[in-house]
Amino acid sequence: MKEKIKRIQKKVGATPDGVVGPETVAAIMAALGIKEDTPLVWPTQKEVRSGKSVFGAPGSNNLVRITPPYQLWYDGARVSSIAVHKAVAEHVQAALREVLEHYGLERISILGLDQYGGCYNYRKTTAGSSLSMHAWGIALDFAPEHNAYSKKAPEASLSRPECAAWWEIWERHGAISLGRECDKDWMHVQFARLK
Numbered sequence: 479m480k481e482k483i484k485r486i487q488k489k490v491g492a493t494p495d496g497v498v499g500p501e502t503v504a505a506i507m508a509a510l511g512i513k514e515d516t517p518l519v520w521p522t523q524k525e526v527r528s529g530k531s532v533f534g535a536p537g538s539n540n541l542v543r544i545t546p547p548y549q550l551w552y553d554g555a556r557v558s559s560i561a562v563h564k565a566v567a568e569h570v571q572a573a574l575r576e577v578l579e580h581y582g583l584e585r586i587s588i589l590g591l592d593q594y595g596g597c598y599n600y601r602k603t604t605a606g607s608s609l610s611m612h613a614w615g616i617a618l619d620f621a622p623e624h625n626a627y628s629k630k631a632p633e634a635s636l637s638r639p640e641c642a643a644w645w646e647i648w649e650r651h652g653a654i655s656l657g658r659e660c661d662k663d664w665m666h667v668q669f670a671r672l673k
């Protein structure tokens with residue numbers, strides 16, 4: 479086996495010592511054209527509003543429906559699926575799956591992480607005159623009842639320490655929290671950077 483590994487190492491340009499370590503793995507990946515996982519960087523809000531980002535023009539043309547991995551509720555009604563931009567769909571799905579794994583159903587319910595406040599909505603921002611990231615279907619709201627736009631930490635329920643993991647999960651998918659960035663609109667998570 480060791481001889482075979484040495485032959486592979488020679489072939490891909492790694493030190494032929496017969497031991498598979500990080501150098502050998504990196505050389506094999508390079509030889510096969512497998513790219514390293516790069517951290518997710520979504521466009522800035524300005525880039526999104528230009529209409530020339532990966533998200534394209536605002537509107538409902540790019541929406542796809544996903545089925546959340548745990549029951550979401552919208553104003554007391556069951557949510558069977560949510561419509562999000564196709565470019566972020568797998569990330570929303572994966573993030574919610576990780577939330578379920580991390581918190582479990584009971585804590586999800588206690589923390590209000592199952593209270594959905596909507597995603598796609600062709601509208602302007604609450605505070606300004608430019609289009610909201612919701613107009614592209616790349617922003618989602620959660621636990622809206624306890625996280626009104628002007629509510630700050632620690633009154634906003636999603637600002638509390640027990641929700642830090644919730645935000646870390648979204649941030650691992652490149653999304654940002656307006657609450658964590660600006661201490662406002664704690665219900666809101668979006669797949670666009672502020673700058």
Ligand SMILES: [Zn+2]
Pocket residue numbers: 612617618619665666667
């Ligand atoms: Zn929002």
